[in-house]
Every structure is written in structure tokens, then in C-alpha cells.
Amino acid sequence: MIGYIRGTVLEREAKQTIILTPSGVGYALSISANSAAHLPTNKDDEISLFVETIVREDAFMLFGFHTKEEQQLFRLLNNVNKVGPKLSLAILGADTPDGIVTAIRRNDSSFFKNVSGVGKKTAEKIIIDLRDKVENFTLSSGEQVEIVSISSATKEAEQGLITLGYSPQQIRTALKKIPNHEKLTSEQILREVLNMMRR
Numbered sequence: 001m002i003g004y005i006r007g008t009v010l011e012r013e014a015k016q017t018i019i020l021t022p023s024g025v026g027y028a029l030s031i032s033a034n035s036a037a038h039l040p041t042n043k044d045d046e047i048s049l050f051v052e053t054i055v056r057e058d059a060f061m062l063f064g065f066h067t068k069e070e071q072q073l074f075r076l077l078n079n080v081n082k083v084g085p086k087l088s089l090a091i092l093g094a095d096t097p098d099g100i101v102t103a104i105r106r107n108d109s110s111f112f113k114n115v116s117g118v119g120k121k122t123a124e125k126i127i128i129d130l131r132d133k134v135e136n137f138t139l140s141s142g143e144q145v146e147i148v149s150i151s152s153a154t155k156e157a158e159q160g161l162i163t164l165g166y167s168p169q170q171i172r173t174a175l176k177k178i179p180n181h182e183k184l185t186s187e188q189i190l191r192e193v194l195n196m197m198r199r
Contacts, residue, residue, distance in 0.1 A: 033093030
């Protein structure tokens with residue numbers, strides 16, 4: 001597997017670049033708009049990229065990233081059901097890794113819905129699936145984003161409510177009205193929220 005590459009830019013396009021290594025081999029890598037912005041304009045200037053290799057029965061794909069953080073975020077996004085590598089790159093091109101992680105931590109589904117190809121359900125699934133996984137990300141901006149601790153029962157209830165068609169915003173609003181909901185079971189939370197929604 002190829003994990004890192006250093007060379008000069010032989011060709012560059014909006015979503016792909018070819019890096020020519022000192023050995024004379026040119027590697028075609030798909031890249032996000034964010035990483036593309038960091039490519040040198042002078043073809044003689046050297047560039048280094050972290051590489052994610054994805055092998056499938058019908059394809060051998062290489063994805064290049066300007067930073068290790070962007071590569072790690074790509075892996076997380078790519079593992080979300082129905083996202084995949086191409087949509088992951090599109091999301092990465094919408095903002096810096098800091099901006100994307102902040103959107104996840106703040107439950108900002110509108111950020112993801114603004115990315116072409118990401119619908120309401122996918123945006124909500126990205127936030128729910130990755131909310132815990134981005135807790136260890138250190139933002140380069142140094143910005144402190146409040147992360148609310150959520151019990152496993154609450155998470156399970158949220159998943160059930162999302163399946164029933166309720167949005168994260170509706171769920172959060174309802175949970176705030178339930179005293180000590182973090183001490184309840186998922187079934188109790190689900191019942192309380194549904195009763196509240198039906199009023």
C-alpha cells in the first residue's frame with residue numbers, strides 16, 4: 001500500500017493531480033479542493049502528500065492529502081454508510097478539517113447539506129456516527145468547542161428517532177425538556193420524546 005508520496009506536480013486538475021516521483025513514476029491521486037489549494041503552482045517545486053490507498057475488485061484508487069488530519073477525517077467519512085470516497089472528498093473540499101470537525105461537534109447538519117450529493121439523512125448520519133470519533137481531534141485554530149457527554153441510552157434513542165424521521169434539532173429540543181434524561185433507559189427516552197412530539 002502507498003501511504004506517502006513526494007515529488008513534483010506533473011499535471012493538476014480540480015479533483016486530481018499527477019505527482020512525478022524522483023524515480024520517474026507518475027502517480028495519479030484524487031484530491032480535495034482543500035488539498036488542491038496547497039499544491040505548488042511551479043512544476044519544479046516539490047510537494048509531499050499523505051496517501052490513502054483503496055483497492056476494490058474493479059479499481060485501484062489513490063487519494064492524496066495535504067495533512068495527516070485531512071487523511072484521518074477522510075477515513076472516518078468514508079466509513080459512514082452511503083458516503084464513500086468521492087463524497088468524502090467533496091465534504092473535505094467544503095472546508096478545512098477544523099471547520100468540518102467543528103460542524104460535527106456542533107451538530108450542524110446544514111453544513112453537510114450544503115455539499116452536493118449530501119442529503120438530510122446522510123448529513124444527520126455523518127454527525128451521529130462521527131460525533132464521538134472526532135472528540136480526540138485537536139483543532140489547529142485552538143478553538144474550544146463544547147462537547148456534551150451523551151449516554152449510550154440517549155444515543156440509542158436518538159438513532160431510533162432518526163429512523164422514525166425526526167431531525168437532530170427536534171430531538172435535541174425534546175431532550176432538553178426531559179429532566180435527567182441521561183439517567184433513563186433508551187426505551188424510556190424514546191417513549192418520553194414520542195409522547196412529547198404527539199402533543
